[in-house]
Amino acid sequence: MNALLEKYPDEIKVILAKYPTDRAGKRSAVMPLMYLAQREDGHVTKDAFEQIAEICEITVTEVASIIGFYSLYYDEPSGKYHVQVCTDLPCALRGAEQFLENLCENLGIKVGETTPDGKVKVEAVMCLAGCDKAPMFQVQSPEGLEYHENQTVESALELINKLRQG
């Protein structure tokens, strides 16, 4: 009774087919399965740890250590949309830090916090490979990732408001 397998049988089949069928190969599926499990609640639940462990034939501890290591996996809920602004060196040289500060001021939160309606969390992140289009950010949601580049505070606020409403 593996809820993940029951909900996404075809997708999981496609995922497992990418890798060798032995035990070493099954373990490779842990990363794509993590994204799949994250679709539901924006984070990976304890139950999902166990389901992933079962499919990949590894222990729950091994699954949990993968979550802790990588920045894009979450084991706790924190806002539906993550607005992740790059403030790394090349973007910072083009005003990304001020952009982020102004954006947060406008939203009434500090960097790293979530808006009161629980919908949008604004974070500072490392280089997103959009250095020539700074200021820029990505929006991570359960459905996936989207880049928004060459932004101003106005354009960013417009987008964020759409997210909060929709």
Place this chain on the structure above:
Amino acid sequence: MAEHILLRHRAIPGLDQFDTYRQNEGFVALRKAITSMDPDDVTNEVKASGLRGRGGAGFPTGMKWSFIDGHNWPHYVVANADESEPGTFKDREIMEGNPYQFLEGVAICAYAVKANDAYIYLRGEFWPIALKLDECITEMEAAGFLGEKVFGSNISIHLHTHLGAGAYICGEESALLESIEGKLGQPRLRPPFPPAVGVYSKPTIVNNVETLTNVPFIINRGAAWYKSMGTEKSPGPKIFSLSGCINRPGNYELPLGTTFRELIMDHGRGIPGGHKIKAIMAAGASSSLIVANDEALNTPMDYESVPQLGAQLGSASIIVVDDSVNIPWLINKTVHFFKHESCGKCTPCREGTYWMMHLTERISHGEATMRDVELLHDVASQMKGKCLCALGEFSIEAVLSGIERFPADFESVTAKSNA
């Protein structure tokens, strides 16, 4: 500007569509390799071309392919699309604009090293790009250019995308392999190297996206043609990612050997806001700071010349720094990056990046003395030559060169505190 070999979509709109690509010399090289060349011939051609890895290390590509262990099977190819070095955004543009040429390069490499499966490891943030590549692969399979019996031969080549999840260290080739295996993305002990022991302990060739994107043209037009571009030791075109204090940031495909001046002042249209150029970081955050004097600006950008400035060309991610930038602030930024991305496996990097970060924080905020600057220099020197992988080794470059080459910036920032 000469013909684009890599960023061909700038001249050919819609090149990311299967039919458009096909109509523009698409898949000719792959067909040529599979139907009329031996795998070793392909490797030899790439060897002869002098193509060097474009991910930063500059290792001769054909030589790497020839190292693959012929006694251990199966073989694998892994394309490193984990582009995470600050200031680097070339692989992204290739995969967005000219995906089929990249995939064709991967397939040719697979054929050359007799691999049936290739993994394309993309950083997690390139999610939409991975979806696009999946579509491209499906198209190629439908046309018989990938999958079982490629071009009707008895060769099978399967390409699979695999997404990372936000760890710069996974761009290090052995950490990348660990990550594909579903383990923590921490580098392995080397030797052995991937061509001997790679993913799933099998012989594996790991190449950068840009490197592989060169391959179809080398096969189509030949090694001699390829060698006619660039310099003798660093042939071929290179995509230079230009960012920072510059009027026209972006990717520029230019021959290796182009000078810094040409890239920054001509193509990049110089420094905005009336500022003067102060420093150049040629290899993204993993750089030594090059003092941007005339000598530096006149230096050709290739793997042999840049070291004469006490720096490396690396991935050619050129970050331009102007005189409004305070170097302590800058190295605080780079050190934060490395501390955040350190995998934690080896002591010097794990403890050293953490220690440096505390020091650069205090120094850049004017809460430190020159003794702290000396300590910072000590800590960075203490890490040198001791780390398990290049992340730790490169994390100190900006720090050491910043302190040594821009002492005035540090003196002014510490002058506020009591010595």
Place this chain on the structure above:
Amino acid sequence: MPTKNMVSLTIEGIQVTVPDGTLIVNAAKQIGIDIPVFCYHPKMEPVGMCRQCLVEVGRPVMDRATGQAVLEADGSPKIQFGSKLETACSTPVTEGMVVIGTSAKALAGRKDILEFLLTSHPLDCPICDKGGECPLQNLTMRYGPGQSRFVYDEKMHLAKKLPLGELIYLDRERCIQCGRCVRFQDIIADDPVIGFTNRGRSMQIFTCSEPGFDSYFSGNTTDICPVGALTTADFRFEARPWEMCTTASICAQCPVGCNLTINLRREARANGELVIKRIMPRQNESVNEIWICDKGRFAYHYTQSKERLTQPLVRRDGELVSIGWDEVLSYVAENFVHADKNLFTLASGRLSNEDLFNLSELTAGLGGKSALYTHMAGGDLVAQIGVGQGTNLADLGKGSVILVVASDLEEEAPIWWLRVKQAAERGATLIVVNPRYTKLERYANHVVRYAYGSEATTILAMINSMSAKQNFPKAPKFQQGGQAVKTAAEAISAAENLIIFYGSEGIGLEASQALAQACANLLVVTNHVHKVNNALIAVWPRANEQGAWEIGYRPLPNLKEAFQQYEAVYIAGADPVGDDPSLVEVIRNAGFVVVQDLFLTETARLADVVLPAQPFTEREGTFTTGERRVQRFYPGVVHPEYKPDYAIIAAISKLAGVNTEATPLRIFNQLATKVSAFKGLSYRLLAQVSEQWPIIGRSDLYYGGTSYANAQGLGVHLSLPTQIPSLAWPQITEVNLPESMLLAVPVTVLYDRGNTVTPDELLHGRIPSPYIELNPKDAQRLGFDAGSRLQFTMGDILAKAILQISEQVPSGVALVPRSLGIPINSPTIIELTVV
């Protein structure tokens, strides 16, 4: 085996020649040079992550054109040193290499790494259990900086008393991220239930298993942890290493016979007596290497329990009252003599060779009968074709076949499970024959399933499968198992060596005899007897059961009859009533019953005389392991008011007019003359040691951890007789299971409610309540949910158990763990009802 190429190199100016492929750190060890390490451990592959072992490495310069070494002016080879220091743990030696760890550059490297480690490592030494046996402490004193340049407020502050489960505590601040614990659990124990979470400086150890750190080998990580990050709850804040004295011992829990070192300290609260502070492993590469399981490590508190019997008791007017030794011994002897050839002695494998020998001498001297209390048979066959001199599980690899039948080896003998697993990983062919999945199957090349009751027939079917091609004596036809049996048989046919382990999974005495015979037949017909690395091994329930068989003890199928028949009964180290409450009336009504034990057991409560005995920690003696190795154990805690079993027996013997020796050395010498298997053995021989590799437990604790070196004896194998057992085709009674009934089968669990485990409060969380395990389909059919309270009759007893459900239980079967309070001896048909 072809000899490896040898390589000569120079380390710190000293020449050393080692086999090609040796790592620098190990080559140095062989000439007494200790290169500091943290992440490297000689029992695991190197990872080169702590960087503490950095040394300068120079190599001879070769002329590319001629292929010859370039020479200096004086004729010595020109040496080129690398620009970077290299890790000694991961670099193999090469001819002419020059290694320097004490140059200014290398010493600076050592200091730098230590400084890095100490930036956030807390100054906990005054309160840290590891103080005094801490590699980080020692190396810091030797190579590290005296002062920190790190700002205190910027240190990482992390959890300091985090229980990873209730047995092991983690202090995250002390952890230096060497990864030894994670790698041990992953590679050696194959229980990856601890791991690293987060990355960079935030990287920490954690566990997600339920219960936490769920592994039978967890205690070993505290030996190899080079700092005080991992400590046992058992030893936490208990003593300082320099306060403790040591004594060499042997674990008394199971037939592996792990070598132990007991640490003791004299304490005021114990009236100035020695108290056991902890149990540590002692190195014996032929038995347990440097590991022990958690049961052996933690389940010793019974020896210090307040419930222990302190005085002899005698029944007067229906009550048990205290009595003096002299009086009680005369009383017992009198009654034994009076019984006149009607004495029945029952002993278990808990007793030492000395105890058992004296007891059998006494019994024989009085014309009585002795028996072994056990649920397993076949020791007589093991005595004929068991392990002999030269056999070592560590030497098994390609070409060897290991067959494990009717045993959940990890539960029954964890360190054997570890050794067999490692043999399989080295290339030995592992065949697991069991009715249900057990953890050993992870490494099995072939798995054969059978229905409970068919264990012997399955082995016999393998013989049949082979006899088609080879000329075996005619055996009755046993067709079982189909293709799996055939494949296994083929693997065995091709084997150079064959070792068979048989256990007691789902079987009682009778079936065990049949199984042992079948296994013996298999070894005999394939000629895998009386050769090195070929043997029959029984996974006995107790430590010295093989010793008992060798001395001549045999189990008695009908104990009830014996208790009723004999006038005097002497029970030592066994609790038949506790295991089977239906024996209450039998014992109560039996003649003169003497019980000799540590605790007032259920059997003792009904006895006429109760004699207090001593556990192995307080006395001297020898045990014979299941691999037929005799090993000495020495007294740790000394209690002159107690008497060891052999001494009590000797005193009774004397009073009864039977000649026995009263000291262990003399008893053993007698044993060696009278029992042919023990011929040639002596205490001196058993105390001999030889150099073992890797070199563990010396002053450089960091290399191997805090396991102890073995200076007290490696033990010696018993000899084997010249004749081999004849083939015998056992009578198998088929088990017929009526539809919709369940067959309850006994299985073994490591942590049970035995007398040696329950006094350990620390382990209470790991000891299950009495339970019964069913297949989900059966549970559904019967309408029971997991966790339901069920009851069923077992013989005359009404047993209660909680229901657990598992896919791995075959249908129609109910697994009943032994020694949890449910009296089960052999497969029994039962009917379950809800309480």
